[in-house]
Structures are given as structure tokens and as C-alpha cells.
Amino acid sequence: MEPIKFNYTVPGDDFTRAGEASADLKNKLKKMGITGAPVRNISIALYEGEINLAIHAGGGEITALVYPEKVELFLDDNGPGIADINLALQEGYSSATDEVRSLGFGAGMGLPNMKKYADEFHIESQVGEGTHIKMVVNL
Amino acid sequence: MKIKDIIELLDAENLTPELDLEQELHSACGSDMMSDVLAYVKDQAVLLTGLNNPQVIRTADMMDMLCVVYVRGKRPDALSLKIANEKGICVLTTERALFTCCGILYDNGLRGA
Ligand SMILES: Nc1ncnc2c1ncn2[C@@H]1O[C@H](COP(=O)(O)OP(=O)(O)OP(=O)(O)O)[C@@H](O)[C@H]1O
Ligand SMILES: [Mg+2]
Numbered sequence: 001m002e003p004i005k006f007n008y009t010v011p012g013d014d015f016t017r018a019g020e021a022s023a024d025l026k027n028k029l030k031k032m033g034i035t036g037a038p039v040r041n042i043s044i045a046l047y048e049g050e051i052n053l054a055i056h057a058g059g060g061e062i063t064a065l066v067y068p069e070k071v072e073l074f075l076d077d078n079g080p081g082i083a084d085i086n087l088a089l090q091e092g093y094s095s096a097t098d099e100v101r102s103l104g105f106g107a108g109m110g111l112p113n114m115k116k117y118a119d120e121f122h123i124e125s126q127v128g129e130g131t132h133i134k135m136v137v138n139l
Numbered sequence: 140m141k142i143k144d145i146i147e148l149l150d151a152e153n154l155t156p157e158l159d160l161e162q163e164l165h166s167a168c169g170s171d172m173m174s175d176v177l178a179y180v181k182d183q184a185v186l187l188t189g190l191n192n193p194q195v196i197r198t199a200d201m202m203d204m205l206c207v208v209y210v211r212g213k214r215p216d217a218l219s220l221k222i223a224n225e226k227g228i229c230v231l232t233t234e235r236a237l238f239t240c241c242g243i244l245y246d247n248g249l250r251g252a
Contacts, residue, residue, distance in 0.1 A: 047198070
């Protein structure tokens, strides 16, 4: 069966708009009759990714594919990339500036949270090229 | 505990008067770091914070929370209030500090994650 597809562009210059895509997808899933823990897991994992696009990557693209049994989430950016992915995945590791911290982010919990709330988590990153993340949440 | 009890206990002002104050709440968390809040889902219904930007309401929405309490007299901007009203998240503001608010609510039966 063909999945239902949603696309979002996350701006890199307006932090107040970060989270719009996650909120919209959450709404759409609810309207499709998908509820409970999977929706919350999708929402939190995508929101963390969306915030990362806004604060670390200068913006990016989100694609969500909704299948009857799972939702696939793709986050793609052409930002600075991540030099040491294993380090970035550790709880508490953050390169965030004081400015980002003053906005309530930079605890170094985003990628670990995404890994925790998604059933599958894949990340590829190249310094100077960008970062690509795929997450799968089973329904 | 209900939202109307929180208003009373914290001497709080309700900034979303159209929303329901009768919903039952059992669990809360207090933090200025949103990723910390997002790390521990345990059906928290209330977020207490000194942080003031739209991501506070977004975080509460992603966590399916029912109420956000801004401490130390913080007042959210128009965008935050607009999102809160859309999502049905009750927004309160109190002059009290975060630690004090958490203590009072804990004393009256709210629990953490
Ligand atoms: N899309 C991205 N592009 C470039 N670097 C990234 C990207 N996502 C994450 N990083 C790097 O990985 C680090 C860890 O990311 P993570 O989301 O876990 O923490 P954080 O964003 O710093 O803080 P938090 O998510 O708790 O607010 C970041 O500090 C940043 O250095
Ligand atoms: Mg992050």
C-alpha cells in the first residue's frame, strides 16, 4: 500500500517556528485516528529533530511517510554535519551556545531522546555536507 | 488536584480563561530545559517553568500536558498564548519561584516522574 506523505520545511532563522511541523503532523495523525503512545513517541522524536534542524543545521526538510503499521520520519539538512556521531549520541553532550541554552535547549538530550522514542533510529552525517536521520515508529 | 486548585495554591493568574479548570491532574515536572522535560514521559499533566518562549507550549503539546505554570511573574508572549488556546493547554502565571511552587504542589499531592 502507498504511504500517505507529508513534507515540511523547517526554517533556520526563526526559532519561534520550530515545532510547527511536529505539531502539524501530530494533528494530522490524530485526525487519521492514530492515538496514544505511538503518536506521542512520534511527536517527541520529531520535535527534537526539528529543534536540531533549527538550532544546529540552519534549517532543513522533514518527510513523514504514514503506513498502516508504522510511520517513517526523515530529517535532512545541508548544515555543518556532525564530526563524531557516537559522541553526539551521548546523553549530555551538546555543542550548544549559551544563547541556545537560554532558549531552553542544549541539554544534550535530543538525539538520545530520539533514539529512545523511535523503534528504529539511523543517522548519517558528513562534516560540511549535512545530516540525514531516519526514524521508524511502529503503530 | 485540579487546575483550579493550582491557581489557588500558587496564587496564580489564569491567562487562558476560556479553558476547562476541572481536569484532574496527578503528575508534574519543573524545568527550564525542554529536552530534560521531553526525556521522561510519565503522563505529567503540568509543566512549571521559568523559561519563556513558544517552545515551552510546544513541548507541553508534544507531551500531551494540560497546564503550564510560568513562575516568577513571567508572562508568555502572544504566540505562546495563541498556541496554548488552540491546543487546549491552560496557562497560569505566578509570582512565586520554581522551587517554592514545586514544594507547594508536592505537599498537596502532585507527584513527579
Ligand atoms: N542536524 C544537526 N546538524 C549538526 N549538528 C547536529 C545536528 N543535530 C545534532 N547535532 C550535534 O549533536 C549534538 C547533540 O545533539 P542533541 O540533540 O542530543 O543535543 P542538543 O541539541 O545540543 O541539546 P538538546 O537536544 O538537549 O536541546 C548537538 O549539540 C550538535 O553538536
Ligand atoms: Mg537537540
